[in-house]
Amino acid sequence: MAGATRDKLGRPIVAVTGIGVVTSLGVGKSDNWAKLTGGVSGIRCISRFPTDGLKTTIAGAVDEVYRDAMSPAELSERIALIAGEEAIAEAGIGAKGRFPGPLFLAPPPLEIEWADRIRMAEMAAANAGTGYPELMRVAREFAAIHGTFKFGIVGEHLAEHFGTEGSPISLNTACASGASAIQLGIEAIRRGDCEAALAIGADASLTPESLVRFSLLSALSTQNDPPERASKPFSKNRDGFVLAEGAAALVLENLDHARARGAHVLGILEGYGEKSDSFHRTRSSPDGKPIIASMRNALADAGVAPEDVDYINAHGTSTPENDKMEHLGVSAVFGERIRGIPISSNKSMIGHTLTAAGAVEAAFTLLTLQHQRIPPTINHAVPDPAIPLDVVPNVARDATVRRAMSNSFGFGGQNVCLVMAREPT
C-alpha cells in the first residue's frame, strides 16, 4: 500500500473503532462509564446459588443479563454477543452478520458443570454409587435435550452470529486472556492478514466450584459485608480479589482502513508486551523481572519511553501479592516518576472479571483516553505505606491523558501489557 500510514517501526497502525462493555455495573459502555467514574461498585451478595458453607459469598455478577439456569457457557456467550454488537454498531463496519475480519475470543475455561452432571445422574436414576459410567449411559439422551458440550462452542456461535472470517480463535492466558485476544488481533493486522479484527473477552463463570477453587488458593476476599467494600486494591487491608463476570469487545482496524471509510477513531493500540514467568504456578518471581520485562516490551513495541505514559490502568486485583508485585514492577519501569503517574484499578468497582479482565480494562482505558477522565480506585480508606502510589483514591479525576498502559497478569506466569494512545493528529 503506497503512502500507507505506518508506526515508528514501519508497521500498519492499529486503531480501535468500536467498543462494547458488559459488567456488574450494567450493560453498555455509557452506563458502565458513568458508574465507573461515579465510583459505584457492582459487587453484591451472590443470589444465583446458595452460599451456605462458602467463605466468600459476594461477587460481581452480570445479574442484569443472567436468566434462570443459564450455564457459564450460555451466559458468557450472551454477554460476549451483547458487547460485540455494541462494538460493531459503533464501528459501523461490515454488514449485518458479516464482519470483515477474524474473531479472537477469550472465553472462560469451559467444562461440563455440576448442574448438568446432577441432571445426568437424575436421568440415570442410580441411587448409590452414581459415577461416570452411569453418566455415560445417559449422556446421549441428556445431550438430545440439553445440547452437547464442546470446548469451542462459544467461539463457534459468535463467529456464526457476527459472520467473522476464518477459523475463530479461542484462547486462554488465565487472567491476561482478554489482553492476549487484543494482542492477537494487533498482530494479525500488522501482518497484513486482515484489515479488521474483532477481539472479545467474556467471562461469566460464577459457579460454586469456580468460587471454591479460588477460595482454596486463598485468592478471594472474605470480607463479605458490605460487599461493595471488599475489593480494595493497593489498600493495606486488602485481602483478595472479588470474582466477577464481564465482557468487552473491541473492533480493531488498520488506521488507513478506518480513515478511508470515515470511521470515528476511538484510540490507537500502539504496542503490546508479554513475558512469561517461570518462578511459580500462582506467584510472580520475587524480583518482578517478568512483570518489568512485559511493561518494557510494551513500551518498546509502541516505540515510546516511560516518560510518555500519563496513566496506568493497573491489574490491581486487591490480593496482597499482586498489588505488591505490581508496585514493584511499575516502580522499576517508571522510576521516581511513578509517584506522579496516576494508576487506578477498575477492579475496585467491577471486581476481577478473570479471562475478560484484559479486554474490559483495555476498553475502560480507551474511554479514559477519550474522556480525559480517570476512574478512581474506590475503597481506598487505609493506604498501604509500602505502596506509595497515586491510585486516584475514591474519586474520579480529570486529567490530560495522551497515552496509557493497561496491565494484565495471570496464573501460569502470564504477563501482558498494552499501550494505548489517542488518535495521532
Added chain:
Amino acid sequence: MTERREVWITGVGLVTCLGDGLDAAWRHLERGDPPPYDDKSFAPYIVHPLAPIEFDKQIPKKSDQRQMELWQRVGVYAAGLALGDAGIAGKPDLLDRTDMIVAAEGGERDVAADTAILSGVRTAAKPGAFLNERLMSDLRPTLFLAQLPNLLAGNISIVHGVVGSSRTFLGEEAAGVDAVRVARARIAAGQSELTLVGGALHATRWDALLVFEESGALLQGSFAPVWDRGPQGGIALGTMGAFLMLESREHAQARGARARGRILSVCSDRNRRQAGDIEATLRRQWEAIAPQIDRAHAAVISGAAGLEPATSAERVALNDIGLPVRAPGTYIGHGLEAQFMSNLGIACAVLEHGKLSAPTGAGDVGTSPSDLSQVVVTSVGNWRGEGLALVERVG
C-alpha cells in the same frame, strides 16, 4: 500478506501409545505392528493408553510432577523432547526468546471426588449447601491448577524455562491447527524467531470420554482402522503429547540447527458442517497449496479419526487429491488439540526416511513414492476443525 521468511521445524517431541519419542512411533509404524489399544478398562469404549514413560527424564523434580495431572506431564515431557531435539534445551539465552503456543483444553477432574459428591447430592436435604461443603472439603487446591488450560504452558515455563511468551488456544482440533497456523505466520512475518507449539491429551479418563459420548462420537465394541469403522464408527481417544519447534530459517542457520522440514503453508477454516462442507473446505485448502506440490514425491498424512460423516467426507476429498495416504490415527488414536501436531511430527519422520509406512485399512491408499519429499497433513475435526499443512524436506 507479509510472507518474508521461511519457517522450519527444528525439533519434534512426540509421546503416544507407540512409545517415547518420534523414533519409537516411526519404528512401530514402519514395522506395521498391531496398534496398541485398551478395550477393557473403559468398555465398551476403546482408548489408546500412553506407553510407559519415565517422566523423571524430562521432569526431574518430583515436586513438579506432583503439581501436574497426566495431560500436563505428558505435554511437558513432549515439550522437553522437542526442545532437546532442536538443541535449545538448557540454553537460557534461547529459551528466554522462545515463544509458545499450546493447544489444550485442561479441565481434568478428580473422578473419585465427583463420584462421591454425585452419590450424595441428590438425597441431601439442602443440595446446594451439600455441594458447597463437599467442594470445599474434597477439591484439592492443586487440582485447580491442573485443570486450568494455560497451566500446561505454565508448567513448560517452570520445568523447561521457556519464557518468551505463552498463549494457549482452546477448542478441540481447530485449536491445534490454528496454533500451528498462527505460530508459523508470526515467524514468517518476523514477529517471532522461535516458537514452541504443541498440545497434549490424557484420554484414559471417564470425564474426557463423557464429553464425547454426549454426541455419540466414541468408538465402541471392536477395534478397526480409522477408515474401516463404518457408519457407526467413532473416535478412539489416545493419550499423547506432541510439540514442534518452529524457527525462522535465518535463526536456525545462524545457530547451525538442523531442519526436520519447512512448513510451506497452514490453512484453517470453519464451515457449518452441512452436507458437502467438509469436502468443499478441504478442496479449497488443497487448491491453495496445489501449485506448490511436487506430485511425484508427495503424500498425505491424514488426521482421519474414524468418526462419521467426517472420515468419509475426508476420504472423498483425498480421492480427488489423488496422493498416497496414511492415517496414523489408527495407531495413535485421536488426540483432539494435539492430533495435528502429532501428525506433523510423524510427517517429519516420513520426510527423514523418505517413505511412508505400510498401509492399514481401506483408506490408506497408494504406494510410497520413492524419495518422498513433501507431506500434506490434514485435519478434519470431530465437529469443526478443517485444516491442512504442507511440509517439505529441506535440502
